Amino acid sequence: MITALLTGAVLWSLLVQTLPPILLGAVTAAGAAVAFFFRRHHSHGPVAIDSLARRSLLCEENAFWKTGVSVLLLILSTASPTPLPPLLLFGFLSAVTVLAGKIPLKKYFSLLWLPAAFLLLSTLTLLWDFYRVLPENEVLSLPFFGGWLSVTKASQSLGRLVLARALGAVSCLYFLSLSTPLPELFWVLRRVHVPEVVLDLCMLIYRYLFILLATAHDMRDSAASRLGYATLLKSFRTTGLVYGRLLANSFRRAGHCFDAMESRCYTGKIAFLTQRKPLTGKVICLLSIPLAGMTFGMFLT
Amino acid sequence: MTSSEKKILSLSVMVSLAICVPQTAHGMHIMEGYLPPAFCVFWGALCLPFLVAGVIALRKLTQNQRRSLLLLAMTGAFVFVISSLKIPSVTGSCSHMTGTGLGALLFGVPVTSVLGIIVLVFQTLLLAHGGLTTLGANTFSMAVAGPLVTVGLYQIGKKLRFPKLLNVFLAAALGDLLTYCVTSLQLAIAYPSAEGGIGASFLEFLTVFAPTQLPLALIEGILTMVVMVGLQSYAKPELSLLNTQRRGLFL
Numbered sequence: 001m002i003t004a005l006l007t008g009a010v011l012w013s014l015l016v017q018t019l020p021p022i023l024l025g026a027v028t029a030a031g032a033a034v035a036f037f038f039r040r041h042h043s044h045g046p047v048a049i050d051s052l053a054r055r056s057l058l059c060e061e062n063a064f065w066k067t068g069v070s071v072l073l074l075i076l077s078t079a080s081p082t083p084l085p086p087l088l089l090f091g092f093l094s095a096v097t098v099l100a101g102k103i104p105l106k107k108y109f110s111l112l113w114l115p116a117a118f119l120l121l122s123t124l125t126l127l128w129d130f131y132r133v134l135p136e137n138e139v140l141s142l143p144f145f146g147g148w149l150s151v152t153k154a155s156q157s158l159g160r161l162v163l164a165r166a167l168g169a170v171s172c173l174y175f176l177s178l179s180t181p182l183p184e185l186f187w188v189l190r191r192v193h194v195p196e197v198v199l200d201l202c203m204l205i206y207r208y209l210f211i212l213l214a215t216a217h218d219m220r221d222s223a224a225s226r227l228g229y230a231t232l233l234k235s236f237r238t239t240g241l242v243y244g245r246l247l248a249n250s251f252r253r254a255g256h257c258f259d260a261m262e263s264r265c266y267t268g269k270i271a272f273l274t275q276r277k278p279l280t281g282k283v284i285c286l287l288s289i290p291l292a293g294m295t296f297g298m299f300l301t
Numbered sequence: 302m303t304s305s306e307k308k309i310l311s312l313s314v315m316v317s318l319a320i321c322v323p324q325t326a327h328g329m330h331i332m333e334g335y336l337p338p339a340f341c342v343f344w345g346a347l348c349l350p351f352l353v354a355g356v357i358a359l360r361k362l363t364q365n366q367r368r369s370l371l372l373l374a375m376t377g378a379f380v381f382v383i384s385s386l387k388i389p390s391v392t393g394s395c396s397h398m399t400g401t402g403l404g405a406l407l408f409g410v411p412v413t414s415v416l417g418i419i420v421l422v423f424q425t426l427l428l429a430h431g432g433l434t435t436l437g438a439n440t441f442s443m444a445v446a447g448p449l450v451t452v453g454l455y456q457i458g459k460k461l462r463f464p465k466l467l468n469v470f471l472a473a474a475l476g477d478l479l480t481y482c483v484t485s486l487q488l489a490i491a492y493p494s495a496e497g498g499i500g501a502s503f504l505e506f507l508t509v510f511a512p513t514q515l516p517l518a519l520i521e522g523i524l525t526m527v528v529m530v531g532l533q534s535y536a537k538p539e540l541s542l543l544n545t546q547r548r549g550l551f552l
Contacts, residue, residue, distance in 0.1 A: 046427035114429045115332040129494045169334020177426040204374030212382045244531015251539040254371035
């Protein structure tokens, strides 16, 4: 409900006096309705995105190309001087992720909703400023403790630009993370010479994360079945104890794992098998279009 | 309006803000694409010395004692897991810990900053929280500035002979609080307000995010304290392993 109100407020202050009143009302109401519809925060957990990435049809494509182009598009999107190119990029890459990758649309939308709280709050802060005297070019003002809280034409256009850039960048990020499983990304990082120690650490963390997550869930369930979360004070104590136990457990597990690795001739180097994935015409075409578009967009004013 | 009326009004504003916060409160990360490119590069460059020092420390650590690589990996996975789990909170919203204070107390600042950047990459790609372009800024606030303050405060508290647990609580809570202040400052520098400049905009960002972040800092402090108590009773041998390497502080 609050997110819906916030969305409405942000849309209203972004677009007021640039659209005719009826259209403005319609856009605001539509935004608030969408926010209300997706108001429930689905707890995704790290497993959700990982499994979506592995199931995506784009998973079979060359990881180096996907990562390289995504990073380039990210940079172009955050550097774009006008709001239109990143918005188009957002539409295009979302379509690629959903249609070519066959990610369920509903899942994609609920993922998009994750950064909403940050985006709405900080855009609101960008839009509304405190002024002692009513500024020129103001489009919306409220009296506030002997001064004015106002939205100006300049802050409106800044807000629109920042919002568009963020949306474009988020679509690049989701394209990458919903089509490329993490181990393949580490392989790309290895090819660009990120220190070996760091990548070994990443790989080990990735493998242990799911085990620890499962253990944590089991611990929490058993604590809950013993009324460990009955009151606020108790739940602090239980959470702390569960975390402490989890960390102690994982230290112990690390010890066992090291023994197992050493008995299999571990000499300080961990090698993982990576499947070679050739570069196909399909993904070259799909990604060249936004790349060309965004490069052209850099010269627009 | 009389002064008492003004006070009541501002109190009611604060109460309504505290209750009407959006439902999720993560440790505050700047989202993907929210900072202009120049600032992304700037904050990334600021982190670089810490990361290089961290990688050097890691190399030394794993060469001298290979067992500690796995210990570190487990800690990294642990930090990620607790940052993705919900913790109890007062307003019924779901919040998450950052966990880097804990890492800093166990392993020291340089190693924690490397662990921190890895955890941030994982959070970005697996939880869609944070961003690749804002990685530098987020690393600076969460994995460099926060741990630095935590470790500094812990040392000062130790000198002043504070009780150990109170010291852990204060160090972790204030470290977390500083992380949020630094993030607000980063946003303010990137987007200063038209009239008051960076100062005014800093204040605005602080107020807007305070309702979610202030309780979070307190909870972080309490939980770090309880985890430490748990570790002391369950994981003595591992803690003493860390002690022989003279990395950890909390021993």
